[in-house]
Amino acid sequence: MSDTYDILIIGAGPGGYVTAIRAAQLGYKTAVVDREHLGGICLNWGCIPTKALLRSAEIYHYMQHASDYGLSAKEVSFDTAAIVKRSRGVSGRLNGGVGMLLKKNKVDVIWGEAAVDSVAKGNQPGQVTVKESKRAEPPKGAKGAGTYQAKHIIVATGARPRAIPGIEPDKKQIWTYYEAMVPETMPKSLLVMGSGAIGIEFASFYRTMGAEVTVVELLPQILPVEDGEIAGIARKRFEKQGIKILTGAKVTKVEKGADSVTATIEGGDGKTQQITAEKLISAVGVVGNIENIGLEKLGVKIDRGIVVTDGLGRTNVPGLYAIGDVAGPPMLAHKAEHEGVICVETIKGLDTHPMDKAKIPGCTYCQPQIASVGLTEAKAKELGFAVKVGRFPFAGNGKAIALGEPDGLVKTVFDAKTGQLLGAHMVGAEVTELIQGYVVAMNLESTEEELMHTVFPHPTLSEMMHESVLDAYGKVIHT
Amino acid sequence: MPINVLMPALSPTMEKGNLAKWLKKEGDAVKSGDVLAEIETDKATMEVEAIDEGVLAKIVVPEGTADVPVNDLIAVIAAEGEDPSSVQAAGGGGKAAPEAKAEAKSEPTSAAAPAPADQNTTPGGGHMSYERVNEAPEGAQPGGTAPQQQAGAGGRVFASPLARRIAKQEGVDLAAVEGSGPHGRIIARDVQAAKASGGTKAPAPQAAAEAPKAAAPAPKAAPAGGAPAGLTLDQVRGFYAKDSYEEVPLDGMRKTIAKRLTEAMQVAPHFYLTVDCELDALMKLRETLNASAGKDKDGKPAFKLSVNDFVIKAMGLALTRVPAANAVWAEDRVLRFKQAEVGVAVAIDGGLFTPVIRRADEKTLSTISKEMKDFAARARAKKLKPEEYQGGVTSVSNLGMFGIKHFTAVINPPQSSILAVGAGEKRVVVKDGAPAVVQVMTCTLSCDHRVLDGALGAELIAAFKGLIENPMGMLV
Numbered sequence: 037m038s039d040t041y042d043i044l045i046i047g048a049g050p051g052g053y054v055t056a057i058r059a060a061q062l063g064y065k066t067a068v069v070d071r072e073h074l075g076g077i078c079l080n081w082g083c084i085p086t087k088a089l090l091r092s093a094e095i096y097h098y099m100q101h102a103s104d105y106g107l108s109a110k111e112v113s114f115d116t117a118a119i120v121k122r123s124r125g126v127s128g129r130l131n132g133g134v135g136m137l138l139k140k141n142k143v144d145v146i147w148g149e150a151a152v153d154s155v156a157k158g159n160q161p162g163q164v165t166v167k168e169s170k171r172a173e174p175p176k177g178a179k180g181a182g183t184y185q186a187k188h189i190i191v192a193t194g195a196r197p198r199a200i201p202g203i204e205p206d207k208k209q210i211w212t213y214y215e216a217m218v219p220e221t222m223p224k225s226l227l228v229m230g231s232g233a234i235g236i237e238f239a240s241f242y243r244t245m246g247a248e249v250t251v252v253e254l255l256p257q258i259l260p261v262e263d264g265e266i267a268g269i270a271r272k273r274f275e276k277q278g279i280k281i282l283t284g285a286k287v288t289k290v291e292k293g294a295d296s297v298t299a300t301i302e303g304g305d306g307k308t309q310q311i312t313a314e315k316l317i318s319a320v321g322v323v324g325n326i327e328n329i330g331l332e333k334l335g336v337k338i339d340r341g342i343v344v345t346d347g348l349g350r351t352n353v354p355g356l357y358a359i360g361d362v363a364g365p366p367m368l369a370h371k372a373e374h375e376g377v378i379c380v381e382t383i384k385g386l387d388t389h390p391m392d393k394a395k396i397p398g399c400t401y402c403q404p405q406i407a408s409v410g411l412t413e414a415k416a417k418e419l420g421f422a423v424k425v426g427r428f429p430f431a432g433n434g435k436a437i438a439l440g441e442p443d444g445l446v447k448t449v450f451d452a453k454t455g456q457l458l459g460a461h462m463v464g465a466e467v468t469e470l471i472q473g474y475v476v477a478m479n480l481e482s483t484e485e486e487l488m489h490t491v492f493p494h495p496t497l498s499e500m501m502h503e504s505v506l507d508a509y510g511k512v513i514h515t
Numbered sequence: 516m517p518i519n520v521l522m523p524a525l526s527p528t529m530e531k532g533n534l535a536k537w538l539k540k541e542g543d544a545v546k547s548g549d550v551l552a553e554i555e556t557d558k559a560t561m562e563v564e565a566i567d568e569g570v571l572a573k574i575v576v577p578e579g580t581a582d583v584p585v586n587d588l589i590a591v592i593a594a595e596g597e598d599p600s601s602v603q604a605a606g607g608g609g610k611a612a613p614e615a616k617a618e619a620k621s622e623p624t625s626a627a628a629p630a631p632a633d634q635n636t637t638p639g640g641g642h643m644s645y646e647r648v649n650e651a652p653e654g655a656q657p658g659g660t661a662p663q664q665q666a667g668a669g670g671r672v673f674a675s676p677l678a679r680r681i682a683k684q685e686g687v688d689l690a691a692v693e694g695s696g697p698h699g700r701i702i703a704r705d706v707q708a709a710k711a712s713g714g715t716k717a718p719a720p721q722a723a724a725e726a727p728k729a730a731a732p733a734p735k736a737a738p739a740g741g742a743p744a745g746l747t748l749d750q751v752r753g754f755y756a757k758d759s760y761e762e763v764p765l766d767g768m769r770k771t772i773a774k775r776l777t778e779a780m781q782v783a784p785h786f787y788l789t790v791d792c793e794l795d796a797l798m799k800l801r802e803t804l805n806a807s808a809g810k811d812k813d814g815k816p817a818f819k820l821s822v823n824d825f826v827i828k829a830m831g832l833a834l835t836r837v838p839a840a841n842a843v844w845a846e847d848r849v850l851r852f853k854q855a856e857v858g859v860a861v862a863i864d865g866g867l868f869t870p871v872i873r874r875a876d877e878k879t880l881s882t883i884s885k886e887m888k889d890f891a892a893r894a895r896a897k898k899l900k901p902e903e904y905q906g907g908v909t910s911v912s913n914l915g916m917f918g919i920k921h922f923t924a925v926i927n928p929p930q931s932s933i934l935a936v937g938a939g940e941k942r943v944v945v946k947d948g949a950p951a952v953v954q955v956m957t958c959t960l961s962c963d964h965r966v967l968d969g970a971l972g973a974e975l976i977a978a979f980k981g982l983i984e985n986p987m988g989m990l991v
Contacts, residue, residue, distance in 0.1 A: 387695075389695065453684070454677060454680050454681055454684065455677070455680060456677050456703070480675060480676075481675030481676055481677035481678060481702055481703050482675075482676050482677070483676045483677055483680055485676065486676050
C-alpha cells in the first residue's frame, strides 16, 4: 500500500506547483507529479527563458543605438550560444527554486507519467498510477513510479503547441517554441505563423538579432486578443523595424528544402505568394494535454479539448479537478496559479468565487511591449456599454522622453454610466510592469474617481495611467 | 464661503428630530453663540447655536417640520462679506447635503449611513453647529463631538466604489445587501444580485444588515422603520477610557444569541405571569421514585430524577391540557401542535443551548431524565445537532441552582413562551389560617401576547402548577 495523499496534483507547471504549495499551507498532505520538469513549460520553455532571450535582444538594441544616449559602443556583436546559455541558466536556477519551495512546504514530488485510475468514493481514496518517465532525470528526493492514493486529484497537465496538418514541426526547419528557444545559430530569415504573444515575441527577438522576419496572421489584426488601436500602433512599430506582416493571410502549403522552407501564402485579397525562409516558427496556439491521463475512462466532461469545470476547479466527476491550460483559456501561467489556489481553497471549504476572467491581465514582451486587462474598446461596445475612452501618448510623458522611449499609448475604457474601468490597454516601454496598477484598481472596483484621486509619482511612466483616466473625462493635463 | 447649518444630533443614537422653532429670520445677523433654532426629540429639546458669524441667508427646513434626519441641511449662513441673497449651500457639503435629503425621504433610515462623513465639517474643517443639551438622559456629549459620532446609525457599510455608485444609480440600499467580497465587503455583483432579486428597498436597514437572509418569520411583523440596532462600536467606546477594557470578538453563538433574543424582545410582545408552586408532594414523590430505581449492571441507580425533570414533564402535560397554548406565531397565522415540545436551557461556557425534549407530554420522567443528561453533556461539548435544538413551543430555564428566587426569561423564537424557574426554598405561608412551613418554587411564564392572551397564559401556568403540586398526575 502506497501513501494516501489528501491532494495529488498531476503537473508541476506554474499552476500545479503553486496549487501544491497552497494545499500544503492549508494542511493537506500533498504530492505533485511531473514527467519532465518542475515549473513546467512556463519556467523551462516559455515565459521565463523567452524573457531572458528578449533581455539580450533589448540590450543588443540599446548598444546598437548607444550614440542616441551620448555613448559609444563599437563592434557590437553577439554570441548566440552564450545568449542561449544564459537563458537556460535562468530557467535552471528557477527550476531549482521550485524544487526548494516544494521541499520547504513538504510537498512530495513524484516523477513520471501519471494516469488517474479511479477517484475517491466514500472512504475509499482515488488512485493514480505513475509510470517511469524517460524524458528527464528525476530531481533529488523525488518518488518514483508506482500507484498512489489521493482523496482529491487535480489535473494540471498544461498545454502543448498546436500543430497544423501538413505543417507539422520537425525540429529542423519547422520549429515550435522549443526549438526557437535554443537556436544553434541565428537564422538569416524567418517565417512566423501566428501573431499571438508567442509568435510576436519570437518575431521581435529574431528581428532585433538581425533576421529577416515575416509574420503571417490569419485574422485581420496582429495580436488578435488586444485592442485594435493598440495592435495597430504595435504593427506600425514592427514594420518600421523591418518586420514584414501579412494579416488576413493563410499558409496553405509548406515545402521543405535542404536548408529552407518555402511557404505558399494566400492573402486576404486572394493573391497568392511564396515566401522562402531559413526557418518557420509555428505559433498558432496551444492545445490542452488531456490525453493518456485517464480522463476518458472516468467520464470526465470535455468540450473542444478543454476539461469542463465549474469555475472552482471541480469537474463533473467528484474528487477530480482541473486547473490551468487544460481547464481552458486564457492559457496563461498567472491564470493557472490563481485557479489552482481557488481550487484547493474550495476543497478546504473556504469562501471562494470563480475567477473573474475579465480581470486577468496579459503581457507581450516584444519591442514595444504590450499589456492589457479587461475589455477592448470594440468588445465593450459590442457588449452594449456606452464607453468613455481615455488616451495618453508616451510623447506627453517626461520620463518616457528621458528614457528615449517617446512612442506608445496608454488607453483606458470606462463604462460611461457607472465609471467602471472596463479595460486598459498599453503599448510602449515597460508597460508590462505598469498594467498591474489598473488590475488592482479593477479588482478593488475603483471608478474613475478613485483613479483620479490617486497620486502617481513624478516622474514615472505611471503618470500616463493617471492622464489616460483624466483624458477619458476631459481633464487631461499634458496633451 | 457660505456655512451650512446641519441638523445636529442630540445624542449618539438620535436619527432625526423635529425643527420646533426658528429663533432667527432669514437676513438676521448672527454671531457665534446665538441661538438659531430649537430642535425637539422625543426625549429633549435643544438649541442650535451658531458658531460662526454672518447672516442667516437661507432657512432650508421651515419650523414645525417633523422628523428631520440628522445631518440634513437646515439653513445656510452667509459669511462676512458674502451676499446673503446669492448664497447657496457651501461647496462639498452643499452639493451632497440636498442629495442626502432626497434619499432620506425615500428611504428614511438610510441617509445617515453612507453620506455624512463629508458633511460633518465645514470646508475649513470645523463643525458647523453644535447643540446645547437641556436634558440629555444618555449623558451630554461635549459640543462638537456628537455629529461625528452619530455617523451611520447602522454602522459603517463596507462597499467598493463601484458597488456604491451602482447602488446609488439603481436605488439599492447598501445596508440591506450582503457582501461577498473580501471580509464581507459589498462588491458590484452583490448590488446587481440585490437589484435582480428586487432588494431595492429594505424596511429596516440595521436589522437587515445583521441578518439579511434570516429565516426568522418576524421581520414583516416588525414595526415600520425597524428598531434601533443599538449604539455603534465607536459610540460605546466613546463612553469609556481607552485602556479600561479589553475587546472580545464575538463567536457565532454570541452573535446568534444577540440577534435572536433582541429580535424576540422587539417582535414578540412579552407579558409575565408568576406563581408559587409548593414542592413538598413533589419532593416526596421524587424521593420515593429515586429510591425505587433499579440498579444497572454497574450497580448504579437506573435513574435519578431531578426537580427539573418534573418541571419539563409538567410543562409538556400542561401544554396538551391547554391546547390553545400549544402554539406559535407564524407571520400571518398560528401553528398549533398536538404533541408538546419543551426546550430546556443548558448553560455552557460562553453561551447556552436549548435542546428540545420532543413529546414531553408522553415521555416518562425517567426517559426525560435520561435524554436531558445526554443533551446536557453534548451541549457542553458543543456536539448537539441543529435538529436537536430547533423547534419547541416553550422552554424551561432553571436558575434555581444559583439561588435565584424569581426572574423573567426572554422567549426563544419561534417559541411562544418560556418558564423561568426559581429555587425551591422553605418559606412560611399561611395555611388554613395558620402559618406553615412549606417548600416553594417561584415560576414565571413569559408569554408571547400574539399567541397567548393573559387568561390563556394563566390557564397554562395554572395547569403547570396543578401538576407540580399534585405530581402523581404525571405518572399516569
